[in-house]
Ligand SMILES: C=CC1=C(C)c2cc3[nH]c(cc4nc(cc5[nH]c(cc1n2)c(C)c5CCC(=O)O)C(CCC(=O)O)=C4C)c(C)c3C=C
């Protein structure tokens with residue numbers, strides 16, 4: 463099987479050793495497809511004697527043109543966290559940390575144990591599609607004396623009128639996204655990454671999220687968020703001609719040579735968006751559907767068809783009004799309404815118990831990917847900020863923007879081209 467981190471793969475070595483080539487065929491999970499669960503047998507990691515299902519054995523490559531965890535299908539569990547470099551730590555310590563983190567990510571994504579003092583949390587499991595993705599925040603470049611190599615795309619996001627941001631849970635020097643189809647595998651990676659930080663960096667904030675588990679639906683389908691909506695339908699697709707251009711920084715772009723280290727990378731906007739679920743649940747089904755402009759059960763546009771039918775933004779109903787209201791979220795966020803601005807949304811839901819106001823502290827860890835935030839998140843959020851019907855039911859509580867370098871080549875660590883280039 464090819465080594466590609468845009469596809470989830472079952473380790474060839476494991477599968478061919480047990481179920482043979484025929485069993486391996488069809489077990490590579492495409493980047494756009496949902497979770498594909500097939501019964502397969504594979505050896506457990508670290509020389510164990512048990513067997514693994516396809517979910518356990520699915521593996522995402524660490525090395526490649528892109529970092530894993532961007533086009534990888536949504537995983538069931540996620541941890542996103544930011545670190546600040548410790549006082550006195552600079553470029554040298556940051557490089558050593560990225561080297562340690564990369565080695566840990568490589569090993570764990572292959573279903574191996576950590577190099578030292580493994581916690582044993584994931585001992586019986588396979589890789590479970592584990593991905594570990596690393597990014598650099600704006601402040602990282604001052605801390606490491608690399609401001610000359612900081613791309614303008616990493617300039618702080620503008621303020622939005624509806625922002626209610628907590629600075630303690632925003633930004634940070636370094637950002638790590640962990641995803642896996644098993645909670646123990648994800649937590650194992652989280653602990654290893656935290657321990658690797660040692661004296662070099664301290665956790666600034668951490669958020670935990672989840673999505674559908676593979677196999678929960680009869681066939682792979684677009685996930686739902688905690689408002690119950692089908693969410694992700696109109697994401698850009700890797701099969702589309704302009705996908706690469708929209709999501710990834712060109713490898714040999716027109717930009718200055720100092721920014722060439724980001725070629726093949728992407729920018730992640732991360733927002734903790736609380737959902738005001740008690741208010742939302744008071745709305746009738748028809749009202750909820752008007753807020754988004756889509757049918758809640760099927761995800762189809764209110765103008766008809768199926769989930770994948772294009773929105774008919776010009777269609778007028780018998781009452782003389784647009785069938786998809788002027789302030790419907792799907793209308794306002796559509797690329798056609800924003801000069802073509804598009805982003806790849808790859809969120810996790812979160813639920814952190816009950817908030818001080820007695821309502822669920824739950825919502826969306828909104829993570830979106832783009833080649834340039836000024837041609838992705840920013841124009842769309844500006845528009846949503848001015849007149850999105852969904853605004854009454856959500857609150858943006860934290861924000862981060864991170865430069866996520868390209869995937870490492872064999873023998874390289876993530877960010878090496880920045881830190882040693
Ligand atoms: C600035 C970007 C966006 C934020 C913030 C955002 C928050 C947010 N969205 C939903 C639910 C849905 N969003 C949907 C579509 C959609 N949303 C954005 C952007 C932001 N959303 C875009 C670009 C799009 C696609 C528009 C298009 O191309 O047609 C949908 C419809 C289904 C889909 O296409 O995914 C839903 C549902 C929530 C709940 C939320 C904050 C909590």
Ligand SMILES: [Fe+2]
Pocket residue numbers: 791795
């Ligand atoms: Fe949205």
